[in-house]
Amino acid sequence: EKGGYDHFMLKEIYEQPSVIKDTYRGRLLANEGIIRMAGIEDNLEKFLNADRIIIVACGTSWHAGLVAEYIFEEFTRVPVEVEYASEFRYRNPIIGPKDVVIAISQSGETADTMAAIKLAKEKGAFVFGVCNVVGSSISRETHAGAYTHAGPEIGVASTKAFTTQITVLTMIALRLAKAKGTLSNTDYHMYLQELELIPEKVKEALGTNDIAKEIAATFIDAPNCLYLGRGYNFPVALEGALKLKEISYIHAEGYPAAEMKHGPIALIDEQMPVVVIAPRKGHYDKIVSNIQEIKSRSGRIIAVVTKGDTEVRKLADFVIEIPETSDALSPLLTTIPLQLLSYHIAVMRECNVDQPRNLAKSVTVE
Ligand code: M6R
Numbered sequence: 001e002k003g004g005y006d007h008f009m010l011k012e013i014y015e016q017p018s019v020i021k022d023t024y025r026g027r028l029l030a031n032e033g034i035i036r037m038a039g040i041e042d043n044l045e046k047f048l049n050a051d052r053i054i055i056v057a058c059g060t061s062w063h064a065g066l067v068a069e070y071i072f073e074e075f076t077r078v079p080v081e082v083e084y085a086s087e088f089r090y091r092n093p094i095i096g097p098k099d100v101v102i103a104i105s106q107s108g109e110t111a112d113t114m115a116a117i118k119l120a121k122e123k124g125a126f127v128f129g130v131c132n133v134v135g136s137s138i139s140r141e142t143h144a145g146a147y148t149h150a151g152p153e154i155g156v157a158s159t160k161a162f163t164t165q166i167t168v169l170t171m172i173a174l175r176l177a178k179a180k181g182t183l184s185n186t187d188y189h190m191y192l193q194e195l196e197l198i199p200e201k202v203k204e205a206l207g208t209n210d211i212a213k214e215i216a217a218t219f220i221d222a223p224n225c226l227y228l229g230r231g232y233n234f235p236v237a238l239e240g241a242l243k244l245k246e247i248s249y250i251h252a253e254g255y256p257a258a259e260m261k262h263g264p265i266a267l268i269d270e271q272m273p274v275v276v277i278a279p280r281k282g283h284y285d286k287i288v289s290n291i292q293e294i295k296s297r298s299g300r301i302i303a304v305v306t307k308g309d310t311e312v313r314k315l316a317d318f319v320i321e322i323p324e325t326s327d328a329l330s331p332l333l334t335t336i337p338l339q340l341l342s343y344h345i346a347v348m349r350e351c352n353v354d355q356p357r358n359l360a361k362s363v364t365v366e
Contacts, residue, residue, distance in 0.1 A: 002046055009155035009247070013339050014206060016160050017199040022149045023164045025234075026229050030192040035175040037168075039128065039144040046126045047176055050100040052079040054125075055340060056088050057104040058363065060158035060242060064165035065104050066235035067331045071170055074328060075177040075191075085116040086366065097124035102169075105129070106153055106161035107362035108136020115366070117141050130168050132161050135306040146172070155354045157247050159339050160241065163202070163332050170195065170329065180199045195328050198333075201323040205336035208320045212337050214343030215318050219273045225250055226264060226299075228257040228336070229277035230287055231338070236277055236331045240338035247346040247356050257290040268299040274343070276316075277334045280306035281327040291315050304334050 005011035027037050040047065053072060055065035069080040085095075085103070089112060091190055095101070101120040105113045106251065110132035117138060120127050129145030131140050132153065139145055148164035172190055173323050177183040183191070208298055219225070225244055230235035238254035245252050255264055257276065274294050278287045288311055303316040306324050313319050320337040346353045 002349040006347070009157050009159060009353050011159045012153055013336070013343065014157055015151065016163050016336070017141075017203040018207070019150045019160050019164055020167050020202060021199045022151070023167045023293065024171060024195065028192060029194060030196040033189055033192060033332055034287065035171050035178070035192070037146050037171060037175065039146045040172055040175050043126065043128070043144050044179060047100055048179055050078060050126075051098045052081065053100050053102060054087040054088075054095065054120070055082045055102045055104065056120070058085050058110050058112055060162050060239060060262055061106060061113075061165060063239040063242070064141050064162050065102070066097045066170035066238070067166050067232060068102075069174070070235075071173045072176075075173040075183055076180055077182045078176070080155065083116075085110070085112040088118060089115045089119050093119070095120055095123045097126050099125040101125045101127045103127060103138060103142060104128050104165055105136070105138045106132040106148075106150075106165070108138035109132045109362040110138070111363050111364050111366045114138055114141060116348045129311065130165055132164070134140055142242040154361075156288055156356055156359050157243055157342070157353070163335060165353060166275045166332055167195070167198070191326065191328070194329055198325070198329060201325060201333055202336060203323045205333045206340075208337040209340050211318070211320055212340035213344045215320070216341055216348055220345055220348045222250060223271050224267065224272060225252040225273060226267070226274045227254040227256070227277075228250060228260065228274060228290065229254070229334070230257045232282065232331050233277040233279065233328055233334055235332050236338065237275075239335060240275060240277075240342070243339060243342040244345065245341055246359060247353050248349050248351055250345065254336065257287055260290060260293065265293065265297065268294055268297040270300065272299050273302060274299045275302045275304070275338065278309075278312050279304070279322070279327070279330045279332065279334060280309060280324065288312060288315075
């Protein structure tokens with residue numbers, strides 16, 4: 001059942017290269033410059049006429065929505081809002097027929113997300129689902145959708161659902177950008193080629209397993225942990241922190257790196273592990289100075305960097321190298337070592353990795 005792995009979570013982490021391929025199979029034709037997804041083609045006008053896109057989701061799916069916000073706005077120039085489904089449904093949201101709502105849910109059964117969808121439909125919005133479980137309630141309730149094709153996710157901690165959600169949402173953004181002409185031809189084709197290379201690069205990123213285990217041994221007794229990222233990798237910081245909390249019961253927080261000096265920096269001392277996502281592309285110089293700020297307060301730095309990085313290496317206690325890709329696609333790679341890190345910390349703390357306390361795989365009550 002677990003295919004030789006000790007836990008479903010680890011199996012699912014390792015499945016990512018192949019499930020990401022399944023997600024784009026038949027949809028991404030990089031050499032021809034084509035992205036085609038039935039749910040998008042059939043409703044292209046609705047997407048193109050949308051004044052804005054509202055994304056509703058919970059938990060990890062909400063984090064995928066945040067990554068998508070950065071990608072959609074950059075690629076399509078359409079304003080995007082990302083909301084917790086539970087907040088959206090109870091706050092009398094301003095929404096109408098010119099809005100497109102994208103609901104993201106691995107299980108397709110999350111009660112709050114379902115209620116948000118019903119409300120959006122009542123108000124006349126077009127609702128598109130990004131679900132993993134085929135035939136799930138949310139996939140039936142939405143007007144149209146695209147499945148992630150990640151296969152069954154058994155571990156309560158979401159891993160492959162997250163990366164395949166981002167893959168689907170990236171494809172949607174690219175398809176819309178092509179129709180709108182909001183990306184240059186060169187960039188459009190570059191992203192298609194890059195996306196096709198992601199599974200191989202995820203495989204390479206899985207090679208960080210040993211170093212993740214080594215780092216885990218150092219941090220098993222930490223009472224707190226901070227995760228920092230900027231831009232596309234800010235939501236990855238949130239996701240890294242959620243993963244650690246839910247399976248290892250270590251308190252962790254994710255922050256945009258620049259928000260440090262507005263409060264959390266007060267927490268930093270030699271006891272505090274700080275995981276910084278610092279790939280070469282993106283706001284590299286800014287994040288290097290954030291790392292310096294942590295260093296000068298004796299924080300212990302674990303940095304996720306691009307292969308060959310030398311600058312961050314000089315400052316960090318540990319570096320985890322991932323392959324290079326474009327800034328927008330980097331969350332698909334930076335997430336991998338964070339999943340492995342929380343997995344190993346949880347195993348070393350003898351936690352029930354696949355079935356953490358107090359949690360259910362699908363949250364069907366509000
Ligand atoms: O099935 P959904 O994607 O709607 O689930 C949403 C959250 O309950 C889920 O992502 C949860 O946060 C995970 N346990 C995180 O690992």
